[in-house]
Amino acid sequence: MSSSTSSVESVEDESCSNECSASFTFDTNNNSRGDNQVNELAEETHMKLSITPTRESFSLSQLERIVTIGKGTFGRVELARDKITGAHYALKVLNIRRVVDMRQTQHVHNEKKVLLQLKHPFIVKMYASEKDSNNLYMIMEFVPGGEMFSYLRASRSFSNSMARFYASEIVCALEYIHSLGIVYRDLKPENLMLSKEGHIKMADFGFAKELRDRTYTICGTPDYLAPESLARTGHNKGVDWWALGILIYEMMVGKPPFRGKTTAEIYDAIIEHKLKFPRSFNLAAKDLVKKLLEVDRTQRIGCMKNGTQDVKEHKWFEKVNWDDTLHLRVEPPIVPTLYHPGDTGNFDDYEEDTTGGPLCSQRDRDLFAEW
Numbered sequence: 310m311s312s313s314t315s316s317v318e319s320v321e322d323e324s325c326s327n328e329c330s331a332s333f334t335f336d337t338n339n340n341s342r343g344d345n346q347v348n349e350l351a352e353e354t355h356m357k358l359s360i361t362p363t364r365e366s367f368s369l370s371q372l373e374r375i376v377t378i379g380k381g382t383f384g385r386v387e388l389a390r391d392k393i394t395g396a397h398y399a400l401k402v403l404n405i406r407r408v409v410d411m412r413q414t415q416h417v418h419n420e421k422k423v424l425l426q427l428k429h430p431f432i433v434k435m436y437a438s439e440k441d442s443n444n445l446y447m448i449m450e451f452v453p454g455g456e457m458f459s460y461l462r463a464s465r466s467f468s469n470s471m472a473r474f475y476a477s478e479i480v481c482a483l484e485y486i487h488s489l490g491i492v493y494r495d496l497k498p499e500n501l502m503l504s505k506e507g508h509i510k511m512a513d514f515g516f517a518k519e520l521r522d523r524t525y526t527i528c529g530t531p532d533y534l535a536p537e538s539l540a541r542t543g544h545n546k547g548v549d550w551w552a553l554g555i556l557i558y559e560m561m562v563g564k565p566p567f568r569g570k571t572t573a574e575i576y577d578a579i580i581e582h583k584l585k586f587p588r589s590f591n592l593a594a595k596d597l598v599k600k601l602l603e604v605d606r607t608q609r610i611g612c613m614k615n616g617t618q619d620v621k622e623h624k625w626f627e628k629v630n631w632d633d634t635l636h637l638r639v640e641p642p643i644v645p646t647l648y649h650p651g652d653t654g655n656f657d658d659y660e661e662d663t664t665g666g667p668l669c670s671q672r673d674r675d676l677f678a679e680w
């Protein structure tokens with residue numbers, strides 16, 4: 310992954326998902342680049358019919374693993390191809406031992422549980438999950454345009470209308486996620502991918518969390534909660550609206566608003582909350598960013614009585630037809646260059662893992678008994 314920052318939170322939290330398990334073996338491990346010898350017709354048909362293989366019908370042994378297209382903190386993402394239909398998939402491979410060592414067990418369970426629920430045009434689809442003795446696997450739709458991060462760094466910043474296009478698609482996705490009582494908690498350009506047409510696909514739901522209570526009240530015994538622990542909860546949908554403010558700023562300026570050389574300096578900048586806008590910054594966008602970066606989350610736009618509607622009705626989005634946005638009728642500003650269906654040209658090159666990663670113990674494996 311070409312990201313500048315990787316997100317690690319070392320907190321393990323509640324219960325695991327209840328999905329059934331299945332085992333499989335891969336019988337090929339082809340490390341060559343995606344080629345154009347695939348059955349394009351089969352892939353097109355697959356896309357048009359939007360066949361979503363069920364857990365019962367979708368077997369990983371059908372997949373040929375082609376090449377690594379992304380690396381995360383404790384896993385990798387590979388391009389894979391269905392040996393029968395020729396359709397491409399993204400296969401997220403998580404080494405159980407690394408997940409456990411990095412105390413990410415619960416996040417991985419959360420990611421799978423949340424992704425299986427989500428069906429939205431701007432969110433990456435997950436079709437199935439599997440495991441073998443050392444790894445966990447998630448089979449997802451392959452999003453061939455790569456990370457928005459790469460396009461943003463290449464062009465330094467986006468124009469006002471480009472930023473508004475991406476922001477409007479993200480608003481639709483956040484509205485949907487929040488309506489299900491889920492908070493995304495990791496909005497940043499590295500986690501936003503572009504589809505083959507150039508629409509947003511949110512990926513990496515490792516930090517996503519289902520709120521136990523849709524009114525977003527805090528559980529537990531309030532008398533015992535310290536103000537700083539309230540401030541550290543981060544389980545409120547407000548964190549996503551704040552992150553949208555940072556993202557809009559970064560898209561338009563090329564850098565986030567609160568900067569520093571070290572993590573501590575960045576935290577200080579956030580707390581100091583000195584927001585400076587270049588003179589060229591669109592005034593309506595500036596107003597929205599200020600409202601999204603409101604420190605008091607009860608006063609933050611998106612978090613008040615009218616929820617997302619306040620964001621959608623903000624004057625920066627005046628020209629946005631939300632129905633057209635949701636139905637992919639707005640022409641994307643960037644259409645990724647793709648020469649064939651399994652083209653990985655929009656991704657960085659990664660060294661292949663020929664070892665399969667560290668071996669795990671039965672104790673580690675048991676933590677994923679229900680995977």
Ligand SMILES: Nc1ncnc2c1ncn2[C@@H]1O[C@H](COP(=O)(O)OP(=O)(O)OP(=O)(O)O)[C@@H](O)[C@H]1O
Binds near residue numbers: 383499515
């Ligand atoms: N469905 C997909 N289609 C194409 N590429 C993908 C897909 N999902 C992920 N990737 C690529 O793989 C990279 C790593 O994926 P992801 O962020 O999900 O892994 P992670 O281990 O959770 O990473 P992190 O350490 O940031 O939490 C992404 O940044 C992206 O470039």
